Amino acid sequence: xxxxxxxxxxxxxxxxxxxxxxxxxxxxxxxxxxxxxxxxxxxxxxxxxxxxxxxxxxxxxxxxxxxxxxxxxxxxxxxxxxxxxxxxxxxxxxxxxxxxxxxxxxxxxxxxxxxxxxxxxxxxxxxxxxxxxxxxxxxxxxxxxxxxxxxxxxxxxxxxxxxxxxxxxxxxxxxxxxxxxxxxxxxxxxxxxxx
Amino acid sequence: xxxxxxxxxxxxxxxxxxxxxxxxxxxxxxxxxxxxxxxxxxxxxxxxxxxxxxxxxxxxxxxxxxxxxxxxxxxxxxxxxxxxxxxxxxxxxxxxxxxxxxxxxxxxxxxxxxxxxxxxxxxxxxxxxxxxxxxxxxxxxxxxxxxxxxxxxxxxxxxxxxxxxxxxxxxxxxxxxxxxxxxxxxxxxxxxxxx
DNA sequence: GTCTATAGTGGGATAGAC
DNA sequence: GTCTATCCCACTATAGAC
Numbered sequence: 001x002x003x004x005x006x007x008x009x010x011x012x013x014x015x016x017x018x019x020x021x022x023x024x025x026x027x028x029x030x031x032x033x034x035x036x037x038x039x040x041x042x043x044x045x046x047x048x049x050x051x052x053x054x055x056x057x058x059x060x061x062x063x064x065x066x067x068x069x070x071x072x073x074x075x076x077x078x079x080x081x082x083x084x085x086x087x088x089x090x091x092x093x094x095x096x097x098x099x100x101x102x103x104x105x106x107x108x109x110x111x112x113x114x115x116x117x118x119x120x121x122x123x124x125x126x127x128x129x130x131x132x133x134x135x136x137x138x139x140x141x142x143x144x145x146x147x148x149x150x151x152x153x154x155x156x157x158x159x160x161x162x163x164x165x166x167x168x169x170x171x172x173x174x175x176x177x178x179x180x181x182x183x184x185x186x187x188x189x190x191x192x193x194x195x
Numbered sequence: 196x197x198x199x200x201x202x203x204x205x206x207x208x209x210x211x212x213x214x215x216x217x218x219x220x221x222x223x224x225x226x227x228x229x230x231x232x233x234x235x236x237x238x239x240x241x242x243x244x245x246x247x248x249x250x251x252x253x254x255x256x257x258x259x260x261x262x263x264x265x266x267x268x269x270x271x272x273x274x275x276x277x278x279x280x281x282x283x284x285x286x287x288x289x290x291x292x293x294x295x296x297x298x299x300x301x302x303x304x305x306x307x308x309x310x311x312x313x314x315x316x317x318x319x320x321x322x323x324x325x326x327x328x329x330x331x332x333x334x335x336x337x338x339x340x341x342x343x344x345x346x347x348x349x350x351x352x353x354x355x356x357x358x359x360x361x362x363x364x365x366x367x368x369x370x371x372x373x374x375x376x377x378x379x380x381x382x383x384x385x386x387x388x389x390x
Numbered sequence: 391g392t393c394t395a396t397a398g399t400g401g402g403a404t405a406g407a408c
Numbered sequence: 409g410t411c412t413a414t415c416c417c418a419c420t421a422t423a424g425a426c
Binding site: 026027028029030031110113151153157158161162165169176181183184185187189 | 226346354376387
């Protein structure tokens with residue numbers, strides 16, 4: 001434990017990603033130096049290049065992992081039920097998952113500009129995949145006659161923006177609990193689609 | 196017109212702000228250099244310091260001006276009417292104004308981190324002022340009995356996030372016109388507050 | 391696997407000529 | 409009011425010792 005050098009590849013890799021995520025979210029990708037990340041991890045800057053080919057690849061890894069986990073977590077939720085029940089599950093899932101990973105969510109909205117065009121396209125594709133999950137629910141509800149939605153594409157974007165917005169103001173220990181916030185947002189979403 | 200040097204203080208100042216806004220919005224504050232801004236304006240980097248004490252002050256000026264103009268433009272809108280009519284005006288105003296100033300809106304959400312604590316507090320105060328305008332409408336509607344809102348603070352944040360989200364996907368010449376988008380969003384907002 | 395040292399580049403800001 | 413030139417510092421990434 002006291003030694004300063006040695007083999008730590010199984011510890012250092014995840015630690016680099018964790019500290020990079022924290023620093024990028026707090027100060028912005030361009031404003032954070034590799035030296036800062038190395039300092040937070042407890043290694044020298046050069047050592048980072050054993051784990052990532054360059055700074056942008058580190059960012060891409062964070063965003064890609066986040067999007068993959070988001071989609072996997074949604075697929076792991078119980079399915080079935082009518083559109084009304086599925087929409088409620090989506091709303092509660094989205095708020096819960098995003099609040100649990102506030103830093104990663106923040107990054108995945110703010111730092112897309114710093115990706116190469118190829119990497120940008122990958123993340124955008126995953127985002128689209130996730131949005132399509134919500135749109136499918138809205139379309140199903142429209143077909144079943146339980147929702148009244150003028151445009152399902154716009155409703156998809158509107159609902160996701162509204163739900164993701166919770167991350168910008170929610171503070172642990174504030175006036176409302178996560179559960180209460182989710183209840184209230186579900187009430188607004190439900191009404192907005194005419195259910 | 197052909198001379199390369201001379202006095203242009205009335206042209207150069209606004210040009211610096213315009214190019215800085217464009218570049219900051221496109222690449223991010225930290226990723227844009229003073230040399231880049233100067234190049235876009237057509238002057239040397241040193242000349243920028245006749246117009247701004249430093250890079251951060253340039254950013255603050257852009258954000259402050261935007262927030263002042265947003266609030267002034269809202270106050271210039273016709274007032275009066277019941278809460279239902281005032282909410283509709285707010286929804287249409289917000290979408291229209293934000294689409295007209297997409298770069299400034301983007302900056303005012305993305306680059307707050309790069310302000311000093313004092314300057315950050317100024318912008319946040321102005322944002323709060325604007326949000327309070329919407330909250331007052333929602334409270335009035337709740338009192339008049341025309342809205343059914345579980346929590347006016349949350350509804351305020353939800354509606355603003357939803358409306359501002361239009362900027363992330365709207366493209367001129369796309370499937371829907373601005374007017375149609377505003378109609379659809381107004382429909383969703385109206386329903387979400389139980390009107 | 392991590393270190394030290396450094397190459398090479400580019401950053402913000404300033405001084406002084408014109 | 410703008411220019412050129414420059415100070416000083418920080419950055420990403422790499423080379424080579426241990």
